Amino acid sequence: MDYAKMAVDMVLKSWNIHVSRATKFFDSKTDEELLKEVAPGKNSLFYLLGHFIAVNDSMIAIFGLGERQYAHLDEAFVNNPDKSGLPMPDAATLRNDWKKSNEILAAYFTKMSPQEWHSRHNSMTDEDYAKEPSRNKLSALLNRTNHISYHLGQMVLVN
Amino acid sequence: MDYAKMAVDMVLKSWNIHVSRATKFFDSKTDEELLKEVAPGKNSLFYLLGHFIAVNDSMIAIFGLGERQYAHLDEAFVNNPDKSGLPMPDAATLRNDWKKSNEILAAYFTKMSPQEWHSRHNSMTDEDYAKEPSRNKLSALLNRTNHISYHLGQMVLVN
Numbered sequence: 001m002d003y004a005k006m007a008v009d010m011v012l013k014s015w016n017i018h019v020s021r022a023t024k025f026f027d028s029k030t031d032e033e034l035l036k037e038v039a040p041g042k043n044s045l046f047y048l049l050g051h052f053i054a055v056n057d058s059m060i061a062i063f064g065l066g067e068r069q070y071a072h073l074d075e076a077f078v079n080n081p082d083k084s085g086l087p088m089p090d091a092a093t094l095r096n097d098w099k100k101s102n103e104i105l106a107a108y109f110t111k112m113s114p115q116e117w118h119s120r121h122n123s124m125t126d127e128d129y130a131k132e133p134s135r136n137k138l139s140a141l142l143n144r145t146n147h148i149s150y151h152l153g154q155m156v157l158v159n
Numbered sequence: 160m161d162y163a164k165m166a167v168d169m170v171l172k173s174w175n176i177h178v179s180r181a182t183k184f185f186d187s188k189t190d191e192e193l194l195k196e197v198a199p200g201k202n203s204l205f206y207l208l209g210h211f212i213a214v215n216d217s218m219i220a221i222f223g224l225g226e227r228q229y230a231h232l233d234e235a236f237v238n239n240p241d242k243s244g245l246p247m248p249d250a251a252t253l254r255n256d257w258k259k260s261n262e263i264l265a266a267y268f269t270k271m272s273p274q275e276w277h278s279r280h281n282s283m284t285d286e287d288y289a290k291e292p293s294r295n296k297l298s299a300l301l302n303r304t305n306h307i308s309y310h311l312g313q314m315v316l317v318n
Contacts, residue, residue: 009293153309
C-alpha cells in the first residue's frame, strides 16, 4: 500500500468535491442573488465567493508554489468583513476569478508529489513540523476543504 | 516517515477539533436556546445535536466495531427532517448522549491501527475498495468531519 499517495488521493478528492459543490452553487445564482446574505446582516454570497478565492489562493504562497494571482482580494474579502465599503470587483470578474483560480490551483496540485504534500508549509517552523509532521501541506488543504464545507452549509440556507 | 499513521493523525486531529467545537457550542446554549432554528423553518440546534449523535454513531456499524448505542435516534434525527412530530428525548438526555457517544467513539478509535483505518468499511464492496483504496474508514471519518463543519457553519448564525 502506498499510504502517502492514498492520503493525498483522499484529501484531494474531498477538496475537488467541495470546489465542485461551491461552483455549482454559485453558477445557479444570478448576479442579483449573489447579493443575498446567508442570514440577516451576515455575509453575502458575493463576499463568500471572493473570500473563497482569496483564502484558497493563499495556499500558493503558503506552499511556496509560485506567485499568488488573487492577493488583491485579501483586503476586501479576508482582512475585512462584508460591507466594509472597500472596492470589490464586479460579479462577472469574480465568477471568472473563481474558475481561473481553481484551474491554477489544480495545475499546481497535479504536479506535487505525495512527498511534497507531506512536507512542511511556510506558515510552520521546522520545530512545529518536527513535533507534528501530520501538520503539513496536505493537512492545510484538508483545513481549506473544511472551510468550504463550513460556508457551504451557510450558503444553502439562502435557497 | 510512517505515512499511514500520519494520515490517521491528521484526520483524527481534525475530527477531534470539530467535535470539541460542537461541544463548546452546545454547552454554551440553554435548553430553550437549543430550540432556535439556524434559519426560519430550518433545522433547530436541538435537531442538529441529535443528528450528529446518530450520524456519528453509525460509524460503529459501518466500521464493524460493535453494537450501535444510538440507532434509536435515526428515525427522528436522520431518516426524517426536523418537526416530524416523532418522539425525541429531552435536552438533558440528548446532551448526555452527545458526550457519551463521543467517549464511545474515542475509545473505539484509539484501538484502531493505521492499517485498520485504511481498510474497507461495510458500506463498500470489495470491488469499490480495489478500485479506490483511498475510500476507506479514514475517508469516512473525514467525511463525517466535513459534515460537522457544514452544520457548524449554520449553527453559528444563531448567535
